[in-house]
Amino acid sequence: MKRKSPDDEFLERILAAGAILVNIGDIDILLEQILTEARFFTNADAGSVYTVEGSVLSFCHSQNETIVSRGQRIPYTRFTIPISTASMAGYVASTGKILNIDNVREIPDEAPYSFDDSYDKIAKYRTKSVLTLPLINNRQTVVGVLQLINARTHQREFVPFQSKMELLGKYYATLGALALERAMMTRTLLMRMVKMTEFRDPKETGQHVNRVGSYAVAIYDSWANANNVSDKDQILNRDILRMAAMLHDVGKTGISDSILKKPGMLSEKERTVMEKHCEIGAQVLHNCESTFDEMARDIALNHHENWDGSGYPNQLAGEEIPFMARITSIADVFDALCSRRAYKSPWPDEKVLEEMEKLFLNKFDPELRVHFISQFEALKEIRSSYPE
Ligand SMILES: [Fe+2]
Ligand SMILES: [Fe+2]
Incomplete structure (x- = not known):
């Protein structure tokens, strides 16, 4: 067999990256993966991805190898910028054109957009x-913006991005x-199911299920x-888990208001009836x-x-308890301890950690x-990106 050239390998990687994308169903996992792969084949140090939400661009995810290598964290902060030609991402979103800038500090004065250096500072x-690309759907509408830095x-x-990177x-x-x-x-569709649960149990909010999915x-x-799971399996499992964990309490739609809303x-x-939400959830799924479907059912039944x-x-x-249900149970309890309830205020971090340590005993x-503890800071960042 002929040996592959570096060009062949490069092309193979791009094709494989495309095949992975079409199999991802969760929006957050997908945005992260789009950015990871695009950075890989353009050899970009950093990047961000935005989605179009009405008249604004919503900053969803960012990566930066230099910052991570210094031991600093990239914040999960979500912010929005207006879709206007004043910013590079806004220009690309409003015109649908690719913008390939060799040096952002040499953008000519007559250009409609300018570089905002607040993040750098x-x-x-x-x-x-900076190479900024529009994500255009088949109706020719811009649905997002990918920015490689x-x-x-x-x-x-x-160095500047080569022009062939624009095409790729x-x-x-x-x-x-x-x-x-x-x-x-x-x-x-998932959020509609969650909304139905929220009507019955006001604790089951969209933000709660987003947090639980991300913590999980x-x-x-x-x-x-830590367990040498292949990249492919990890990408697929985390994608399904992100969505399946969101439906953990979908069975509460089948519990009466007199119990769910009892002060x-x-x-x-009543507690026996309440506990039925696990089996009802499994029936729904x-x-x-x-x-x-299988993972969502396992989680709803066993969390x-x-x-x-x-x-x-x-x-x-x-180990009789399905693994993803064991993970979701940790995420759900952690969120309950950190959240306000009718009978309690949100607990401070030290008290949450102390209680979680106790719960790890039985x-x-x-x-x-060890994985919960090592992720504690990351979980707090997720918590602040989905506030009530
Ligand atoms: Fe539950
Ligand atoms: Fe919950």
Whole structure:
């Protein structure tokens, strides 16, 4: 067999990256993956991805290798900028054109857009070259913007993006836009199911389920990285987990208001009815036709099982409890401790950590303790990006 040239390998990687995108269903996981792969094949040091939300661009995800290598964290902050030609991303969103700038500090005065260096100042970073691509769907509408920052040589010197990257980027952005549209539709459908649950139980808000989904992925990623899970499996599992964990309490739609909205303590009988939400959730998701359905059902049915067998509905113990349900249970309890409830204020971090440590002695999978602890700062960042 003929040996592959570096060019062949490069092309193979781009084609494989496209194939991965079309299999991702969750919008956050997809945006992260679009950015990771685009940075890989353009050898960009950093980048951000935005989605179009009405008249604004919503900043969803950013990566920066230099900042991470200094041991600094990239904040999960979400912000919006107006879709206008005044910024580079806004210009690309409003015109649908690709913008390839060799040096942002040499943008001519007559250009409609300018470079905002506030991020550089805060992060002590130096942006030089920027390739900004529109994500255009098949109705020719811009649904997002992908921005790649500082192309690098092998010696890690910052250089301009080659013009062939514009073409490759365009091809990749088209695949990304199609996948993004589908993921937006999936998210809308999931959020409608969550909204129905929220009508019954006001604690089950969209922000709560988004936090639980993201916490679960952070814990899973830490576990997967420590257990040599292949990249392909990790990408697919984290995608499905992000969505499936959101539906953990979908069974509450089947519990009456007199119990769900009761202000005081539940009686023994009422608690037994309340506990039925796990089985009802499993019934809602019972037609298991895909890996997603199966995981969502496992989580809905088992997220109140305890490691020592003292949980419900089936008193499963240890590894009898499906793994993703064990992860979601940690995420759900952590969020409840950090949140305001009718009977309590949000707990301070030290008290939350203390309580979680206790729960790792009997309720949670002890193998996951180290992953929860190592992700604690990341979980707090997720918490602040989905406030009530
Ligand atoms: Fe529950
Ligand atoms: Fe919940």
